[in-house]
Amino acid sequence: MIEIKNVSKWFGDFQVLKDINETIQKGQTMVICGPSGSGKSTLLRCINGLEPYQKGEIIVDGESLSDPKTNLYKLRQKIGMVFQRFELYPHMTVLKNITLAPMKVLKKSKKEAEKKAMELLERVGIPDKAHEYPANLSGGQQQRVAIARSLAMEPEYMLFDEPTSALDPEMINEVLDVMVDLAKEGMTMIVVTHEMGFAREVADEIIFMDEGRIIERGSDEEFFTNPKNERTKLFLSQILV
Amino acid sequence: MAYNFDWSVLWRQPYGMWLLQGLWVTIKIGFLAWIIALSLGIVIGTLRVTPWKFLRLFSSAYTELFRNIPFLVQLFFWYYAGPMLLGDRLGHYVNQIMGLNYYVAIFALGIYTASRVAEHMRAGFASIGKEQYQAVLSTGMTQFQMYRYVIIPYALRIILPPLTTEFLTIFKNSSIAMTIGVAELTFMSYRIDAETFHGLEATTGAMFIYLLLGLTVVRIMGFIESKFKIPGMIGR
Amino acid sequence: MFDAVIRNFGFLMGGFGVTLELTACALAGGITLGMIVGLGRISRNRWIYQPVTLYVNFIRNIPLILVIFWFYFVMPIIAGQPLNPFISAVISFIIFEATYFGEIFRAGYQSISVDLIHAAYSTGLTYTQTARYVLIPIAFRRMLPSLITQSIITFQDTSLAFVIGLQEFVRRASIVDNLEVRSIQLYGFVGIVFFIFCFIGSKISLHFEEKGRKTGVL
Numbered sequence: 241m242i243e244i245k246n247v248s249k250w251f252g253d254f255q256v257l258k259d260i261n262e263t264i265q266k267g268q269t270m271v272i273c274g275p276s277g278s279g280k281s282t283l284l285r286c287i288n289g290l291e292p293y294q295k296g297e298i299i300v301d302g303e304s305l306s307d308p309k310t311n312l313y314k315l316r317q318k319i320g321m322v323f324q325r326f327e328l329y330p331h332m333t334v335l336k337n338i339t340l341a342p343m344k345v346l347k348k349s350k351k352e353a354e355k356k357a358m359e360l361l362e363r364v365g366i367p368d369k370a371h372e373y374p375a376n377l378s379g380g381q382q383q384r385v386a387i388a389r390s391l392a393m394e395p396e397y398m399l400f401d402e403p404t405s406a407l408d409p410e411m412i413n414e415v416l417d418v419m420v421d422l423a424k425e426g427m428t429m430i431v432v433t434h435e436m437g438f439a440r441e442v443a444d445e446i447i448f449m450d451e452g453r454i455i456e457r458g459s460d461e462e463f464f465t466n467p468k469n470e471r472t473k474l475f476l477s478q479i480l481v
Numbered sequence: 482m483a484y485n486f487d488w489s490v491l492w493r494q495p496y497g498m499w500l501l502q503g504l505w506v507t508i509k510i511g512f513l514a515w516i517i518a519l520s521l522g523i524v525i526g527t528l529r530v531t532p533w534k535f536l537r538l539f540s541s542a543y544t545e546l547f548r549n550i551p552f553l554v555q556l557f558f559w560y561y562a563g564p565m566l567l568g569d570r571l572g573h574y575v576n577q578i579m580g581l582n583y584y585v586a587i588f589a590l591g592i593y594t595a596s597r598v599a600e601h602m603r604a605g606f607a608s609i610g611k612e613q614y615q616a617v618l619s620t621g622m623t624q625f626q627m628y629r630y631v632i633i634p635y636a637l638r639i640i641l642p643p644l645t646t647e648f649l650t651i652f653k654n655s656s657i658a659m660t661i662g663v664a665e666l667t668f669m670s671y672r673i674d675a676e677t678f679h680g681l682e683a684t685t686g687a688m689f690i691y692l693l694l695g696l697t698v699v700r701i702m703g704f705i706e707s708k709f710k711i712p713g714m715i716g717r
Numbered sequence: 718m719f720d721a722v723i724r725n726f727g728f729l730m731g732g733f734g735v736t737l738e739l740t741a742c743a744l745a746g747g748i749t750l751g752m753i754v755g756l757g758r759i760s761r762n763r764w765i766y767q768p769v770t771l772y773v774n775f776i777r778n779i780p781l782i783l784v785i786f787w788f789y790f791v792m793p794i795i796a797g798q799p800l801n802p803f804i805s806a807v808i809s810f811i812i813f814e815a816t817y818f819g820e821i822f823r824a825g826y827q828s829i830s831v832d833l834i835h836a837a838y839s840t841g842l843t844y845t846q847t848a849r850y851v852l853i854p855i856a857f858r859r860m861l862p863s864l865i866t867q868s869i870i871t872f873q874d875t876s877l878a879f880v881i882g883l884q885e886f887v888r889r890a891s892i893v894d895n896l897e898v899r900s901i902q903l904y905g906f907v908g909i910v911f912f913i914f915c916f917i918g919s920k921i922s923l924h925f926e927e928k929g930r931k932t933g934v935l
Contacts, residue, residue: 290835313843321839327832330934331854340850341840375933386836393840484794549915550908551873553887558908561900649778656780660880667783674790681790688779688787695778 241265242287242397242430247296249282256282257293258452264430264445266396269423271439272432274449275475280432283449284399287430288319300397317345320390321399324406326382328374328389334361335370338389346393353392360388364418380411387418398422400431434479436464448472487679491686496673500683503669504690510587510665511652517591518598518651519644525595526602527633532624540599547596552589553657559589560661586658594651601643605636638709645702649695666690721899722906725889732889733910739806739875739885744868746811751818758823769819776816782877785809789881806878814871821867825860858925858934865922869915876911886910 242264249257256279264270272280285291287298289305289312298305300315329337338360339353348356361367364384366377374382383403390398400419404412416438423429423442433439439446446463448456448471456463456472464480467473491497528540547555560582564572575581609632617627637644659668670687674680722729757769776784788809792800829852837847876887884892890903897903 285835288835288839290838313838313841316839317841319839321836323832323836325830325832327830327836329833329837329851329855330932331858341842344846344850345841345843373932375931389840399839545916545919546912549869549912549919551876551887551911553876553879554904554908554911557887557891558900558904561894562904565901653778653780656782657877659782667780667786670783671786674786680786681794684783684787684790687783688775691780691783692775692778 241301242428243297243299244283244287245297245299247283247286247293247298249279249286249291249293249295256452257286260296260454262447262454264397264428266428267426268444269427269429269431269442271443271446272430272449273434273436273439273446273475273479278449279452280449281401284321284401284430284432288316288321288399290321313345317393318396319399320393320395320397322383322386322390322401322403324402326374326379326386326406328382328386330374333371333373334366334377334385337374337385338392341389342392356392357388360391361385363391363421364388365414378411379407380414383407383411383415384418387415387422397428397430400429400433402432402434404433404435436476436480440464448475450475484681486682487677488682488686491682496677496683499669499673500666500686500690503664503666503687504694506583506663506665507652507655507694510583510590510655510658510663511648513587514590514594514655515648515651517587518594518647521592521595522598523602523633523637526599526606527628529599529603530606530628544596544600544603547593548600552593552654553660555593556586556589556657556661560585582658582661582663586655586661586663590651590654590658594647594654597647597650598644601640601647602636604643605640606632608639609635641702641706641709645699645706648702649698652694652698653691719902719906721893721897722902724897725893729886729889729893729906732884732886735803735884736872736875736886739803739810739878739883740868740872742807743810743814743871743875746807747814747871748818748864750811750815752822754815754819755822755826758819759826773816773819776813781809781813781874782880784813785877785881788812802878802881802883806875806881806883810871810875810878814867814874817867817870818864821860821863824863825856828859829855855934858929862922862926862929865918865925869918869922872918873911873915 244260244262247257247260248255258279260283262270272283274280282291286293286305287300293306300319303310303315305312305315328334329340332340335354335357338357339348339350342348342353342356343350358367358370361370364387366381366384369377369381369385374385377385387403403419404415407415412435416435419429419431419438420442431438431443440461443459445457445459447454448467448469450471456467456469458467463472464476467476491500525540525543528536531537563585564575566572567575578584613635614627614632617631618624622630655665656667658665659671662668664672666687670683671680673683677683754769754773757765758773760766760769785806789802789805792805792808833851833855834847837851842850875885878885879888879891882888886907890907894900894903
């Protein structure tokens with residue numbers, strides 16, 4: 241369970257997160273949407289301990305991120321993250337990208353790590369690309385490798401930061417399909433995305449952020465058809481066309 | 482060894498005048514060599530994209546030759562070996578020319594820097610997309626017109642920032658002319674040392690003069706760049 | 718045709734040995750100092766950033782010859798006795814080339830996106846592991862072509878130690894030339910030797926650049 245309690249964050253004088261409260265239960269999928277600059281991506285990075293916050297608390301399975309006794313490196317092992325621009329290691333083959341952390345962090349043997357990696361590549365549908373370098377893959381394939389890289393650590397939570405917004409339209413679905421499968425298998429996921437089809441299909445909760453605040457949350461069709469907040473309405477009307 | 486600083490060598494006569502004379506020679510060499518470098522460099526750089534293989538080969542041989550040999554060696558070669566290459570009579574005549582070292586310095590620095598300008602030109606052409614060339618040809622222009630009116634002016638604007646750096650470098654490289662006795666700024670600061678044993682003050686002063694010269698050049702080139710820049714392009 | 722070169726071959730190549738020694742010392746010192754200068758140039762602490770930037774911009778506006786002279790004049794004052802020109806020249810080269818290497822390192826450090834570091838962290842890698850397996854290998858591959866090119870320039874630059882009487886390659890050629898007056902072959906020979914080394918070096922640099930582009934690291 242991830243609990244976010246009264247979290248505020250500033251970049252210098254500018255407040256990016258304003259008093260955020262949210263709880264994500266095990267096995268749930270939460271979708272965060274909202275205009276650019278609303279603080280969605282920053283919130284995601286805070287949950288993974290990649291960015292510090294100045295006020296409030298984020299608690300993952302009972303461990304507070306801001307507690308100096310918490311080992312962030314240890315905690316991140318159970319939270320995987322997927323980025324907008326894939327961020328694969330360009331100097332390593334697909335297989336090495338996936339096996340690096342299991343071998344170095346979990347001290348798995350090469351054989352064991354590669355076996356797991358091949359299973360994951362099978363699962364995301366590109367086992368034939370194992371020995372390619374990332375530059376030789378399409379965007380959709382790179383993002384699927386990035387997902388496999390995160391899954392290789394057998395995380396309990398997965399964070400997705402606009403995973404399809406850097407992709408050509410014809411590649412979006414191949415990535416979303418992998419994510420839908422994950423959600424249906426019971427992975428706990430927080431997904432920042434504007435793909436409302438995806439949200440409709442798998443989200444247990446949808447939150448809308450604007451100017452650092454959560455201004456609307458919903459859990460069903462109601463969120464799309466009859467949002468309460470004017471800004472949510474405007475935003476949805478712009479992206480749902 | 483106790484050292485007594487004497488900063489007055491920077492303005493005491495005749496030394497102060499020497500530094501100014503040196504600066505003037507540095508500026509002259511830099512400018513004249515730059516004229517050679519720019520015109521020759523543009524031509525050689527453009528040869529690199531011509532349809533004739535021989536010319537492309539010549540262009541790349543030129544840049545490889547000049548950039549893989551230290552400028553000091555090139556300068557010595559032109560100054561000492563150059564007249565010998567011209568044969569006995571002509572060489573003898575050339576050796577009589579007053580201020581030969583000065584002309585050789587300008588010539589050598591010019592053709593050396595031309596290779597660097599050519600290299601920037603090549604990179605500039607390479608950065609222009611293939612479709613741009615096709616677009617120009619599709620308007621009915623000939624190859625020559627395409628280069629003359631569109632591609633070369635475009636490439637020159639793209640490479641303006643690296644050319645500024647090159648222009649600064651030419652003044653710095655002109656200091657190497659002191660090795661063949663050209664009385665430019667570095668030479669003069671060394672000469673002050675020979676007369677007064679206060680080389681430290683003289684070279685320190687010369688450093689700041691070079692710095693001022695550099696800052697002035699950057700200022701001027703910044704002005705030129707702002708005049709010629711394409712809106713929305715060339716970020717520095 | 719190369720009679721003077723052949724007669725003095727040992728003497729000339731001894732000078733080339735000095736040139737190689739100078740280059741090795743200048744590169745070892747210049748690259749080490751350059752790494753630190755590069756770090757200083759991306760520092761957020763202005764007490765580090767400002768002085769380092771001032772040093773880089775100052776030196777890059779000054780001819781190398783003048784830097785060589787300056788250290789030649791200043792070293793005896795600091796050391797209290799006339800210094801060996803080799804050491805004086807090496808110090809000048811290190812101080813001078815470090816500003817150029819420093820800018821290469823700065824660009825290399827800055828070429829790595831924050832999200833790539835975040836991606837490594839998010840798989841549970843520690844800071845040291847991230848630096849060792851991700852940051853340094855990528856930055857190194859990106860910088861390698863420029864580092865090789867700047868090393869070639871340093872190799873050529875060492876010829877300027879000529880001006881403080883150091884008997885490197887060019888100085889020895891000019892000593893022989895003063896005695897035998899065979900300028901064409903002597904300077905031609907020096908030029909050819911430099912050309913061979915630098916040409917091979919530039920091809921190696923190009924090889925790494927193309928390799929980097931092919932694998933998408935650049």
